[in-house]
Amino acid sequence: MKLAWTYLRLGVLNEMQYRANFFVAIVQSLLGVAVAIAVLALVYSKTNALNGWTQSELLVVLGVQILLGGVIHATVQPNMERLTQEVQDGKLDFALSKPADSQLLISLRELRLWQLVDVMSGGIVIAVGVSRLGRSVGVGHAFAFLALLVIGASLLYCFWLILATGSFWVVSMWFLSDLFEGIYQVGRWPIGVYPGWLRYSMTYLVPIGFAVTVPAQALTHRLAWTTVLVAVAFAIVVFLVARRFWRFGVTKYSGASA
Amino acid sequence: MPPVTAVVHVAGLEKVFRVPEREAGLRASVRSLYARRWRDVRAVDGVSFDLEPGEVVGFLGPNGAGKTTTLKMLSGLLHPTGGEVTVLGHVPWRRERDYLRRITLVMGNRNQLQWDLPALDSFELNRAIYRLPRQQFTETRDELIELLDIEDLVRKPVRQLSLGERMKVEVVGSLLHLPQVLFLDEPTIGLDVTMQKRIRNFVAAYNERYGATVLLTSHYMADVEALCKRVVVIHHGQMLFDGKLEALADRFGAYKTIEAVLADGETISMQVPRNETSSATARLLAENDVSDLTVEDPPIEDVIEQVFAS
Numbered sequence: 001m002k003l004a005w006t007y008l009r010l011g012v013l014n015e016m017q018y019r020a021n022f023f024v025a026i027v028q029s030l031l032g033v034a035v036a037i038a039v040l041a042l043v044y045s046k047t048n049a050l051n052g053w054t055q056s057e058l059l060v061v062l063g064v065q066i067l068l069g070g071v072i073h074a075t076v077q078p079n080m081e082r083l084t085q086e087v088q089d090g091k092l093d094f095a096l097s098k099p100a101d102s103q104l105l106i107s108l109r110e111l112r113l114w115q116l117v118d119v120m121s122g123g124i125v126i127a128v129g130v131s132r133l134g135r136s137v138g139v140g141h142a143f144a145f146l147a148l149l150v151i152g153a154s155l156l157y158c159f160w161l162i163l164a165t166g167s168f169w170v171v172s173m174w175f176l177s178d179l180f181e182g183i184y185q186v187g188r189w190p191i192g193v194y195p196g197w198l199r200y201s202m203t204y205l206v207p208i209g210f211a212v213t214v215p216a217q218a219l220t221h222r223l224a225w226t227t228v229l230v231a232v233a234f235a236i237v238v239f240l241v242a243r244r245f246w247r248f249g250v251t252k253y254s255g256a257s258a
Numbered sequence: 259m260p261p262v263t264a265v266v267h268v269a270g271l272e273k274v275f276r277v278p279e280r281e282a283g284l285r286a287s288v289r290s291l292y293a294r295r296w297r298d299v300r301a302v303d304g305v306s307f308d309l310e311p312g313e314v315v316g317f318l319g320p321n322g323a324g325k326t327t328t329l330k331m332l333s334g335l336l337h338p339t340g341g342e343v344t345v346l347g348h349v350p351w352r353r354e355r356d357y358l359r360r361i362t363l364v365m366g367n368r369n370q371l372q373w374d375l376p377a378l379d380s381f382e383l384n385r386a387i388y389r390l391p392r393q394q395f396t397e398t399r400d401e402l403i404e405l406l407d408i409e410d411l412v413r414k415p416v417r418q419l420s421l422g423e424r425m426k427v428e429v430v431g432s433l434l435h436l437p438q439v440l441f442l443d444e445p446t447i448g449l450d451v452t453m454q455k456r457i458r459n460f461v462a463a464y465n466e467r468y469g470a471t472v473l474l475t476s477h478y479m480a481d482v483e484a485l486c487k488r489v490v491v492i493h494h495g496q497m498l499f500d501g502k503l504e505a506l507a508d509r510f511g512a513y514k515t516i517e518a519v520l521a522d523g524e525t526i527s528m529q530v531p532r533n534e535t536s537s538a539t540a541r542l543l544a545e546n547d548v549s550d551l552t553v554e555d556p557p558i559e560d561v562i563e564q565v566f567a568s
Binding site (some may be wrong): 002003005006007009010013014017055090091093094096098099100102103124251253 | 388
């Protein structure tokens, strides 16, 4: 906990040095939101509902996708990029020679504070979407939404960790970020609109469905409580697998000779 | 069983890397995509030594001799392929926290401080990682900072420091938890002579004050001469020598240098094979009017060169 706090503090200090990035992030975020909403509007000029989802409901899905994307881009992705980089150039030596849990350490070291702008714009998109639904969201659903967001984030974290751990074998994994971006765009639409094979792989193989669609369901009165249970169980299993895999990967670390 | 007193015990240590092998060129690289040939590289091949508490030992060998690999196995980063290692009673590769808290690894060509922040912030991070009590941490930090005289440096962003300044700060950061065993991999690489000396003196002071055991690799013999009474020399991953630094010259120094100042002020300097030293000296004294005479071992650099050539 103390470690997390110290890293958080350092991350904030670090990012404060580069304030220009803040404005770049704002522009980037606005642009992203604008494009996504334009695409939505285009689709709904042809139809009223997509696989049973109305435009306002899809706005919620979009908001969740942007918000969660912000969380991942700010915390998980920079850490995993650094990990793959350090496996390649051998700098991971330092993290591994510290008396702290290595997985915890490599997951906390980086923070891209300004990416959190997306959390705000995602939140706004969600709020707009919910208000246009015309149905109030109860406390229970709001709570479920937050809990599912956390589960979603941890699923995406595990997904990233498993991929990044692969760099102990493959060594060069520069393509990971692009791969993730590509897949993550799928989450912009509710997972149900995709054909079966894609839907399953996007739910269990790559947990985008759980991460984005399921929390959005909580806000749009579509959530079945069994889904919550499945999500929790799935998250625990994936976490344990990721941790196991990480531990195994570390023993394969050979370090770049100096 | 290792002797009870040894802090570091290494016996028959081996590390074999499997590396893909291919010819240069495009065709070979395409072929290696589907049919990889592997080759075993014996980076460390039967290294044995024991370090007593408080010893400062030089770990020497040419590039690629297996020094860094050995240090990495000692600090728990690499799994040995064979042999035995214990440090402070721990098996390093298990990376138990109790163990990692009592050692440190410094690599001269790498940097682990936060690049954009003053080192003081990175020190705070180490405090969290090593779970040091606030008071003890502050005391140690201030003491080490004073010892190296870097009060100004620790407040500047690390990226603004010169290579030497960065190394000083780096070393302090690596010692905040007061490790009992120090693995120093070329801590003075790329530094100018004054800076090398500062780092060297600091290591000596730390060793004296805290009785820490130090295993040090360096290509600068001045480091070794100043710090180490004993050296372990490896080559191609194998043990070549383990003993007193002077004994290294006795064993591998092929010649001695005789210098004589004659009565008329002229100086004579000659190199003679080691086993002819006494006869050559006698001849020199008999044939000339000598006012001063010195017989010296060759500089340690030359000895080392000799060692690696053999």
